[in-house]
Amino acid sequence: MGVVAFVVIAGIAVGSALGLVAKRNPIHAALFLVVNLGAVAVLYLTLGAQFLAVAQVAVYAGAIMVLFLFAIFVLIPGKEETGPDPRRSYRIVALPVGAALLALLAAVVVVGTRGAGSPAPAPDGVESIARLLFTDYLFPFEVTSVLLLAAMVGVMLLARRREG
Amino acid sequence: MAPDSWYVGLSAVLFSIGVVGVIVRRDPLVIFMSIELMLNAANLAFVAFGHRLGSDDGQAIVFFVMAVAAAEVAVGLAIIVAIFRLRRRLSVDDLSTMRG
Numbered sequence: 001m002g003v004v005a006f007v008v009i010a011g012i013a014v015g016s017a018l019g020l021v022a023k024r025n026p027i028h029a030a031l032f033l034v035v036n037l038g039a040v041a042v043l044y045l046t047l048g049a050q051f052l053a054v055a056q057v058a059v060y061a062g063a064i065m066v067l068f069l070f071a072i073f074v075l076i077p078g079k080e081e082t083g084p085d086p087r088r089s090y091r092i093v094a095l096p097v098g099a100a101l102l103a104l105l106a107a108v109v110v111v112g113t114r115g116a117g118s119p120a121p122a123p124d125g126v127e128s129i130a131r132l133l134f135t136d137y138l139f140p141f142e143v144t145s146v147l148l149l150a151a152m153v154g155v156m157l158l159a160r161r162r163e164g
Numbered sequence: 165m166a167p168d169s170w171y172v173g174l175s176a177v178l179f180s181i182g183v184v185g186v187i188v189r190r191d192p193l194v195i196f197m198s199i200e201l202m203l204n205a206a207n208l209a210f211v212a213f214g215h216r217l218g219s220d221d222g223q224a225i226v227f228f229v230m231a232v233a234a235a236e237v238a239v240g241l242a243i244i245v246a247i248f249r250l251r252r253r254l255s256v257d258d259l260s261t262m263r264g
Contacts, residue, residue, distance in 0.1 A: 006166035
């Protein structure tokens, strides 16, 4: 049962990722990315990471994708990648490079997981991650808030219209 | 329950697709989305490793990756919008100088 669910969801994730790369319209790409993020959120659930699954939907599929769609609407009203490719010779190597990288990563996964024992017992979900965030990771957690504030101020500076 | 190594393998596949997307596409927005795809693949690997080790540290790291990704997307899209205002075209092949 779990294996079947994994195969189906993984198929959705890989298919939507391929659609993101292959589709010429950026809005289609954004919607494919939403599907992909949703599929990965379900995979988080199957791994027992409920908090991350919810955060994934709220932060990625919600906030970040809305930002992307706004940017698409502002920038390119229906424009797609058209015309001859000026850097065609570079882009032809993309597939071999990607295939080589995938082969390398697959070799690492196969070699690295060979002879792995049974998994350790799962920790108890949201409570333990909250405890972790506010004890061991308290300093990075606070630094994150400073980072978000800095990003917010920087975006306002970048996005304002220059007068005169 | 599928073995954890399958999750890591799926993460490798998604990451590779993201790399191909960054190389192939010309639209900086789609390149950005491919980068998000790669970050997401790395997150999936973190959660799978954490599950294997029976530890929540992987999930905590993914939480920070998400926060950094949100900041990165906001700043990156602002830069893209600023470039578009100056140039009126949006293709990474045109952006070969650091000057406005």
